Amino acid sequence: MQRQSLVSVSMLFGLCMLAAVGQAQARLTIEVTGGVEGAQPIAIVPFGDVDGARPGVDVANVISADLTRSGRFRAMARREMLALPHRQEDVDFREWQLLGMNNLLIGEVRPAEGGGYDLSWRLFDVFSGDQLAARSLSSTERGLRHAAHRIADQVYEILTGERGVFATRLAYVTSRDRSVDSRVILRVSDSDGYNPQTIVDSAEPILSPAWSPDGRRLAYVSFENRQPSIYIQELATGRRQRVASYEGINGSPAFSPDGRRLAMTLSKDGSPDVYLMDLASGNLTQLTDHYAIDTEPAWSPDGRHLVFTSDRGGRPQIYRVAASGGPAERLTYEGEYNAAASYSPDGQYLVMVTRVGGRFRIALTDAQGGSRRLLSNGALDESPSFAPNGSMVIYASENNGRGVLSVTPIAGGAGQRLSQEVGEVREPAWSPFPR
Amino acid sequence: MSIRWQLSLSVLVLALTGCATPPPPPPAAPSADELDAMGSRPAPGIEATRERSPLDDPASPLYRKVVYFEYDAARIQPQYAGLLRAHADYIYNTPGVEVTLEGHSDERGTREYNLALGDRRSDAVKRFLMAEGVPEKRIRTLSYGEERPADPGRTERAWSENRRVELVY
16 A cells, blocks of 8 residues: 555645746637527627726627627627717617617726726616616726626626626646647636636646636646646645645546535545545545446535446446445446536536447436437537536537537537637636636 | 567577676666667667667567557457566566556547546556566556557557557666
């Protein structure tokens, strides 16, 4: 038995974060894929800059891009607008009716006392002339894009009944290409690809980023120094902790919904099994014990169960086990390869990788593993996870032989493709809602 | 014992007895790449004065350091038993030698499952070596899963090259 220390093996400061500041903007760009029939027409008028405000961000433009990217809305082009009102009394609803708009958003930006800005906005139903909402929020200069995303989230929720995810973030792994000498970088960006931040940059593989429930930390697997280890890194400070570095695999980290435990795969005792680590004490509990492969644990939203992949039946399938331990129950029977399952935020569904006719595709099932429905059509699709509002799934796929990320809505409709101008992107993980 | 192994042994014995005086300790064994760069003709003055490790000798069974696997399987195929026995004998008989068994998979399927598959493969080789008498403490296993392909191509041939365990000394 190897002697390994558990927690506080090392406390390092992520110098790479400083390096990221001067780095060129290698950001994700997003294109809408598939049909956008039925997208609702909305006019988002440029916000008025009042009292000498000179914001560095075109807030209305960010909101327009967010809503358009969802595929649910079609934002009117500015050059087609006949007037640019930012006060309620200047709005002529007949004009917007003639332009075929359903909704109208206007707003103002003014300097806040003590720096930053106050943003106020109003949303109207163009046909009735009713005001659907009138709200305000404040923002720093640096936080303007985030403030715009938050406005987009609220508009989206008012008009669709579903919480928006524009103010969330994405973690992903990127590299120049698939060659062995290509550096591997773990990044976090806004959901629209802006503000990419390097979390860690390595010559060795990095995989399986997982968000803490408060969105402040990422757990990930890194092979630095040719030793696979699980790290937990605080995003704001770059401070990180190596929590697992045993002989064999140290993989598949997954925070429990209360943030107190980390599920992981270790093979220190022979075969890959699922373990739970209490993060305060570093104590490990072995959750599965089988000579076959057990890996890819994912928590149910209530924290009572975990699903995981096991080939104990000969081929990889999805199993479920109580977080308190006990026997595992097989959930999937359809197909020869089902892996990497995770729950929808409401616990009703599972999304996973499934092999169909030699192709690896993303599938949705109910939480019992039944009623499989295919969500993707690629050959090597993997790493699926839900958006925090449960309406979309993000996964890694390929486009023209290059690794890209894809987003597909569960209910059908327009999807998104997220790619870098140069290089591969993979291993997406959608952050929880901001707190 | 195979004929090839016997031949290699006799080559080794000849090489050893051919040295009139014990060679000075070499500074470091050349890597496989350096050896390739030298070409097939040994550089004069090197071969004569230095004993080459059998690990770097194309005539030695130890020169081959990779075993390959079937899709989604970690069972050692019978054709690799001879190769692994040769390595087990070498490690067992050479004090101080340690080996790292790097397990790999092809890119199909999920990354973490492939990490586990690479682990199962390196573990299978480890068990084989231990059954041949190699002490556990001289073996380290490390799975890279699909992260370090030998051939980044997208063909059956590339995939079969990637489902492997490399013995790294």
